[in-house]
Amino acid sequence: MWMNAARKAIRLEAEAIRALENRIGPSFEAAVNLILAQGQRGGKVVFTGIGKSADIARKTVATLNSTGTAAAFLHAADALHGDLGLVSEGDVVIAVSKSGATAELIALIPMLKARDLTLVAMVGRVESPVGEAAQIVLDISVEQEACPHDLAPTTSSAAQLAMGDAMAMALMDARGFTSDDFARSHPGGSLGRKLLLRLGHLLSEGGMEPETVAEDAPLRDVVLAVSAGRVGAVAVSDRDDAKAVVGIITDGDLRRALERDSTDWTSLTARDVMNTAPRSLSSETRAIDALDMLEAHRISQVMVRNAEGHFLGFVHLHHLMDAGIR
Numbered sequence: 001m002w003m004n005a006a007r008k009a010i011r012l013e014a015e016a017i018r019a020l021e022n023r024i025g026p027s028f029e030a031a032v033n034l035i036l037a038q039g040q041r042g043g044k045v046v047f048t049g050i051g052k053s054a055d056i057a058r059k060t061v062a063t064l065n066s067t068g069t070a071a072a073f074l075h076a077a078d079a080l081h082g083d084l085g086l087v088s089e090g091d092v093v094i095a096v097s098k099s100g101a102t103a104e105l106i107a108l109i110p111m112l113k114a115r116d117l118t119l120v121a122m123v124g125r126v127e128s129p130v131g132e133a134a135q136i137v138l139d140i141s142v143e144q145e146a147c148p149h150d151l152a153p154t155t156s157s158a159a160q161l162a163m164g165d166a167m168a169m170a171l172m173d174a175r176g177f178t179s180d181d182f183a184r185s186h187p188g189g190s191l192g193r194k195l196l197l198r199l200g201h202l203l204s205e206g207g208m209e210p211e212t213v214a215e216d217a218p219l220r221d222v223v224l225a226v227s228a229g230r231v232g233a234v235a236v237s238d239r240d241d242a243k244a245v246v247g248i249i250t251d252g253d254l255r256r257a258l259e260r261d262s263t264d265w266t267s268l269t270a271r272d273v274m275n276t277a278p279r280s281l282s283s284e285t286r287a288i289d290a291l292d293m294l295e296a297h298r299i300s301q302v303m304v305r306n307a308e309g310h311f312l313g314f315v316h317l318h319h320l321m322d323a324g325i326r
Helices: 002-023 026-040 052-066 103-114 129-133 155-175 179-185 189-196 199-206 219-229 251-258 262-267 287-297 317-322
Strands: 045-049 071-075 092-097 118-123 136-139 212-214 233-237 245-250 280-282 301-305 311-316
Touching: 002 155, 026 092, 026 118, 026 136, 026 155, 045 052, 045 103, 052 071, 052 092, 052 155, 092 103, 103 118, 103 129, 118 129, 118 155, 199 287, 199 301, 199 311, 212 219, 219 233, 219 245, 219 251, 233 301, 233 311, 245 251, 245 301, 287 301, 287 317, 311 317
Parallel strands: 045 071, 045 092, 092 118, 118 136, 212 233, 280 301
Antiparallel strands: 233 245, 301 311
């Protein structure tokens, strides 16, 4: 039944990836140290392969570049027809191959040796032409493909991908690559905004003027200010210092005020209904952290202050959601 074939594919690939953990040893360490050392000298990692292995190599190159390791992809067939110029002295070449006997890779080996380049083999057969020609060999062999005919690269491709990811993560950790470094490599899209966007940016992007009322403002003026601000809240400024904020009033505070005896409504002021200990965040707070805070406390807006503690404005939950950070 085809459902069983699908489950078997998942099981075989998971087992093959799990087996790789025991192969993270001296050869893997030597490859990582070599890449680190050559990188300090200005060298890069060049992955090469044919067919499905080439596809895995391209993905690994993309992961390396995004996590701080300079990498490039060279198709083995193109290398034989002029593209070998991509490889420079000091580069590390990693050949990805299930069989380790791909004709184009075998033909490429003498050219790499002639240029005194270091070759790392990521192969499914250690005792193969590519494996034997390499200075370092990473064993990515699998017992069988998920393909029922043991032909289509499936389990072997999963193992190649996992080994490439393992190398990228090891290099990332060795370099002390941080989330800020990651953000600089991903300035666009939701990922970049998630890592880089600060509350101060949101306030400036939205052109939102801080809405305030005086402590002695009557309830009617407070209601109008909350409505005008469009964030469901208004800040209450100190009577003697308009730049100093002594509390906030949210639409929830207004609803609670209106639950009082109606005869009191006309005498209520901002001071009577404000929250004197509002939550506030720095303008340098990451937008994603602010969103997590609002959701955790089930509130709709947060007061934003600058480094001196001055009120800058409110950021609403909707502003954060619209910013595309999640």
